Amino acid sequence: MIQTFSILVENQPGVLTRVAGLFGRRGFNIQSLAVGVTQDPTLSRMTVVVDGDDRVLEQVKKQLDKLVNVLKVSVLEGPEAISRELALVRVYAPPSQRAAIQQLADIFRARIVDVARRSLVVEVTGDQDKVAAMMSLLAEFGIIEVVRTGRIAMARGGRQVGGKAMCNAQSKGGTHDGEGLLRRGRGSRAPAGVQGGCLGVREPRERAGAKPEG
Amino acid sequence: MRGREAIWDSLIDLGVETVFGYPGGAVISLYDAMPTAIHHVLVRHEQGAAMAADGYARATGRLGVCVATSGPGALNLVSGLANAFLDSVPVLAITGQVSTAQLGRDAFQETDVFGATMSLTKHNYLVNRVDDLPRVLNEAAYIAQAGRKGPVLVDVPRDVMDAEVPEGADSTPRLPGYRPRQRGHPAQMERAARTLAAAGRPVILAGGGVKWSGASPLLVRLAQKTGAPVATTLMGLGTMPAGHPLFLGMMGMHGTPAANGAVQECDVLLALGVRFSDRVTGARESFAPSAQIIHVDVDPAELGKNVPAHIPIVGDIRHVLEDLLPLVPEKRHDEWVSRVNSMKRPGADDGTAVRTIMALAAATEGLARSDDLIVVTDVGQHQMWVAQHYPFYHPGTLITSGGLGAMGYGLPAAVGAALGCPRKTVVLVTGDGSLQMNVQELATVVQERLPVKIVLLDNTSLGMVRQWQEMFFGGNLVAVSLRGPDWVALARAYGLAAWRAGSPTEVEDGLASLLRNPGPGLLHCPVPPEENVLPMVPPGESISRIIVESRGGAT
Ligand SMILES: Cc1ncc(C[n+]2csc(CCOP(=O)(O)OP(=O)(O)O)c2C)c(N)n1
Numbered sequence: 200m201i202q203t204f205s206i207l208v209e210n211q212p213g214v215l216t217r218v219a220g221l222f223g224r225r226g227f228n229i230q231s232l233a234v235g236v237t238q239d240p241t242l243s244r245m246t247v248v249v250d251g252d253d254r255v256l257e258q259v260k261k262q263l264d265k266l267v268n269v270l271k272v273s274v275l276e277g278p279e280a281i282s283r284e285l286a287l288v289r290v291y292a293p294p295s296q297r298a299a300i301q302q303l304a305d306i307f308r309a310r311i312v313d314v315a316r317r318s319l320v321v322e323v324t325g326d327q328d329k330v331a332a333m334m335s336l337l338a339e340f341g342i343i344e345v346v347r348t349g350r351i352a353m354a355r356g357g358r359q360v361g362g363k364a365m366c367n368a369q370s371k372g373g374t375h376d377g378e379g380l381l382r383r384g385r386g387s388r389a390p391a392g393v394q395g396g397c398l399g400v401r402e403p404r405e406r407a408g409a410k411p412e413g
Numbered sequence: 414m415r416g417r418e419a420i421w422d423s424l425i426d427l428g429v430e431t432v433f434g435y436p437g438g439a440v441i442s443l444y445d446a447m448p449t450a451i452h453h454v455l456v457r458h459e460q461g462a463a464m465a466a467d468g469y470a471r472a473t474g475r476l477g478v479c480v481a482t483s484g485p486g487a488l489n490l491v492s493g494l495a496n497a498f499l500d501s502v503p504v505l506a507i508t509g510q511v512s513t514a515q516l517g518r519d520a521f522q523e524t525d526v527f528g529a530t531m532s533l534t535k536h537n538y539l540v541n542r543v544d545d546l547p548r549v550l551n552e553a554a555y556i557a558q559a560g561r562k563g564p565v566l567v568d569v570p571r572d573v574m575d576a577e578v579p580e581g582a583d584s585t586p587r588l589p590g591y592r593p594r595q596r597g598h599p600a601q602m603e604r605a606a607r608t609l610a611a612a613g614r615p616v617i618l619a620g621g622g623v624k625w626s627g628a629s630p631l632l633v634r635l636a637q638k639t640g641a642p643v644a645t646t647l648m649g650l651g652t653m654p655a656g657h658p659l660f661l662g663m664m665g666m667h668g669t670p671a672a673n674g675a676v677q678e679c680d681v682l683l684a685l686g687v688r689f690s691d692r693v694t695g696a697r698e699s700f701a702p703s704a705q706i707i708h709v710d711v712d713p714a715e716l717g718k719n720v721p722a723h724i725p726i727v728g729d730i731r732h733v734l735e736d737l738l739p740l741v742p743e744k745r746h747d748e749w750v751s752r753v754n755s756m757k758r759p760g761a762d763d764g765t766a767v768r769t770i771m772a773l774a775a776a777t778e779g780l781a782r783s784d785d786l787i788v789v790t791d792v793g794q795h796q797m798w799v800a801q802h803y804p805f806y807h808p809g810t811l812i813t814s815g816g817l818g819a820m821g822y823g824l825p826a827a828v829g830a831a832l833g834c835p836r837k838t839v840v841l842v843t844g845d846g847s848l849q850m851n852v853q854e855l856a857t858v859v860q861e862r863l864p865v866k867i868v869l870l871d872n873t874s875l876g877m878v879r880q881w882q883e884m885f886f887g888g889n890l891v892a893v894s895l896r897g898p899d900w901v902a903l904a905r906a907y908g909l910a911a912w913r914a915g916s917p918t919e920v921e922d923g924l925a926s927l928l929r930n931p932g933p934g935l936l937h938c939p940v941p942p943e944e945n946v947l948p949m950v951p952p953g954e955s956i957s958r959i960i961v962e963s964r965g966g967a968t
Contacts, residue, residue, distance in 0.1 A: 209589070220532055221532075265712065267556060
C-alpha cells in the first residue's frame with residue numbers, strides 16, 4: 200500500500216538526514232520525499248510517500264514520531280487530501296510538432312516554459328495521475344529529459360496538519376480546491392516543495408536546462 | 414563565562430559528579446577548565462569511557478557521562494554508545510570537534526561524529542553556536558533520562574568551547590517534538606484488566622523497562638494478585654526475585670524450559686517493558702501462538718514492532734502498574750502454575766563452569782540477598798551461565814550487554830558500577846576472549862582503587878562461537894582457539910591480587926580470598942573448552958524447540 204506522510208519538523212541542520220537515514224536503516228521504502236519551510240520559518244514540512252504493508256506503515260509513523268525534531272506526523276489519504284507533483288519535461292519538438300504539444304499542454308493546464316530549436320520544456324503540475332497521464336502522452340513525441348519533484352500534500356477543509364496557524368492564507372476556513380493551489384503554484388514562485396530542495400527518489404537528480412521564467 | 418566552563422557548569426547543575434574520559438587536542442581546553450567538583454576517571458581507551466559511563470548509569474540509575482576528543486577519540490566511543498542505545502541506558506557523551514572554521518575541510522582529527530552516531534544514539538547534536546550550548550546540554554541530559562532512556566551525544570567544536578557565552582543565554586530546554594507519555598490510556602487499562610481477569614493461563618514477561626521505571630515491587634504484587642507466573646528477559650533478571658514461587662527464570666534462546674514453555678502455552682501474555690528481540694521470541698510466527706498479548710512500553714514504537722500487540726499500552730511501567738493493580742481481581746491459577754512448575758528441570762549441566770557459578774552464588778548469597786552486590790558480565794557462554802544459574806534478588810543487580818552483545822563491556826562496566834556504588838561489592842564474571850577486549854582497563858581499576866572482583870572463566874576459546882560451530886556447523890572449529898596470557902601474572906603486573914583455581918576446592922578457597930581481599934583481584938578459573946550452554950533454542954527456530962541435553966536431545 201502507498202501512503203503519504205506529512206511530517207512537521209524543526210527546521211534544523213541534520214533533520215533531513217535523520218528522516219532519510221531512518222528510512223534507510225529500517226528498510227522502509229521511500230517513493231518520494233519533498234521538503235520545504237512552512238509559514239513559520241523555524242518549522243519545515245516534509246512530505247514522504249512510502250510503500251509498505253500495514254505493519255511497516257504503522258512503524259513508519261511511530262519511528263518518525265520518535266525523532267526528537269519531529270513535531271507531528273499525519274497521514275494524508277484519498278479524497279481528504281490535495282496532493283501535487285510538478286514535472287519539467289523536455290520534449291522533442293521540431294517546429295511541426297509544436298502546435299500539437301501546445302494543444303496537449305492546454306488541455307492539461309500545463310505550460311510551455313522554454314522553447315529551443317528542436318525541443319520544448321513543458322511544466323506540468325497536478326496529482327500523480329495527471330502527471331502520469333501527461334507524461335505518457337508526451338512520450339509519443341519523444342521525451343528527452345524529465346525532472347520531477349516529490350509529492351507535496353495538504354488536507355482539505357479547515358484541518359491543519361500540526362503547527363500553529365501563522366499565516367491567514369492557510370487558516371482562512373473554507374476549502375481550497377485543487378485549482379486554487381494550482382493557480383498559486385503557477386505564479387512566479389515554485390511550490391514550497393521545490394524551494395527547500397527536493398529529493399526525488401524516482402528520478403535521479405538532474406540539472407534542468409530550463410531557463411528561468413520571465 | 415566561556416563555552417568550556419558552561420559545559421562543566423551545566424554538568425554540575427545536573428548533579429553529575431563522575432565523568433569518564435580521555436583527553437586530546439579538541440578537548441584540552443575543556444580539560445583545562447575542569448572544576449575540582451568533578452571526579453574525572455581516566456580510562457585507557459575511549460570505548461572504556463562509554464562503557465564505564467553506561468555501567469555507572471545502570472548501577473546508579475543516574476546519568477553516565479563520558480568525554481572524548483574529536484576524530485579517533487569520538488569514534489572509539491561508538492560501540493559503547495550503541496550498547497547504551499540498545500539497552501536503553503542514559504548516557505551523555507561530550508566530544509570535542511575541530512573548530513567551526515575547519516569543519517568540512519577534512520581537518521586534522523575531523524570526523525563526522527554527528528553523522529556517525531545519528532543512528533545509534535537517542536538523539537545527538539553538533540553545537541555550532543555558543544549561545545546554544547547551555548540549552549543543548551540541558552536538553553541532552555533530559556532526553557537521555559526521560560521516557561525510554563538512551564545515549565545522547567553532544568559534539569562541540571573547539572572554538573565554541575572557547576567562545577564567550579552571552580549574558581542571559583537561555584538554557585531552558587526547547588523540545589516541542591518530545592513528550593514521553595507517562596500514564597496508560599484508561600480504556601486500554603480497563604481492557605487489559607478484563608483480559609487478565611478472564612485469563613486461564615496468564616504469564617507475565619518482564620523486561621528492562623521494569624527495572625528502569627522502578628516497578629519491580631509492583632510487578633511482584635501484580636503477579637501475586639493475578640496468580641500469573643513471571644518469566645523475564647535477560648534485561649529483566651532481578652525484577653522478580655529468584656526463588657519466588659511464581660518466578661520461572663529467563664526466557665528466550667537460553668531460557669529455562671519452564672519460562673519458554675509457559676510463554677508458548679499461555680492464553681494471556683502481559684509483556685512489560687520488553688522489545689521482543691529475536692533472542693527472546695525465536696521464530697516470531699510461532700511465538701506464544703495462543704496468547705492475547707498485552708504489551709506495555711513507554712516507547713510507542715515498540716508496540717507492534719516485532720510481535721503484534723492485541724492490547725497496546727503506552728506508558729511508564731510503574732504508572733501503568735499502579736493504575737492496573739486496583740483494576741485486576743484477585744485470582745489463583747494453581748493448576749496452571751503447577752503445570753509450568755513441572756516443566757522446571759534440575760540443572761542438567763553440572764560442568765566445571767556451571768559449578769563455578771554455583772560456587773560464586775553460594776559465596777555471595779548473603780550480599781546478593783541484601784542487595785549489596787552487583788554482578789557484571791561480559792559476553793559469551795559465561796554470560797549465559799550467569800543468567801541461567803546465578804540467582805538475582807533485586808532489580809539492577811545484573812549488569813550485562815544485552816542488545817548489542819558487546820564483548821569487552823564487562824571490565825569498563827564494572828569500573829563504572831564500582832564508582833557509582835562504592836558500598837556494593839562488584840563482581841565481574843568474564844571470559845578469556847572478552848577480558849582481552851578491554852584488558853587495559855585493569856590499569857583504571859588499580860589507579861582508581863576500585864575493589865572489583867574478577868572471576869575469569871578461561872576456556873581457552875571463544876566459547877560461544879565454538880558452541881555454535883559444534884552444534885550448527887558440523888563441528889568445524891575455526892578461529893576460536895585462544896592461547897591466553899599467564900592471567901595471574903598479567904593481573905599482578907597491573908597491580909591486582911590474583912589466584913588460580915584449578916579444582917573445585919581451589920574455586921571455593923579462591924572465591925573466599927577474592928571476596929575477602931579488600932582491593933581488586935582476579936580469580937583465574939580454567940574451564941574445559943568443550944562445555945556448552947544448555948538449554949538452547951537453535952537460532953531462528955521456535956522457542957518450543959529447546960535443546961536441553963548435549964547429545965542432540967531435542968524435545
Ligand atoms: C565485540 C564482539 N566481537 C565478537 C562477538 C561475537 N562473539 C560472541 S560470544 C563470543 C565469544 C566470547 O568468548 P569469551 O569472552 O571467551 O566467552 P565464552 O563464550 O568463552 O564464555 C564472540 C566472539 C561479540 N559478541 N562481540
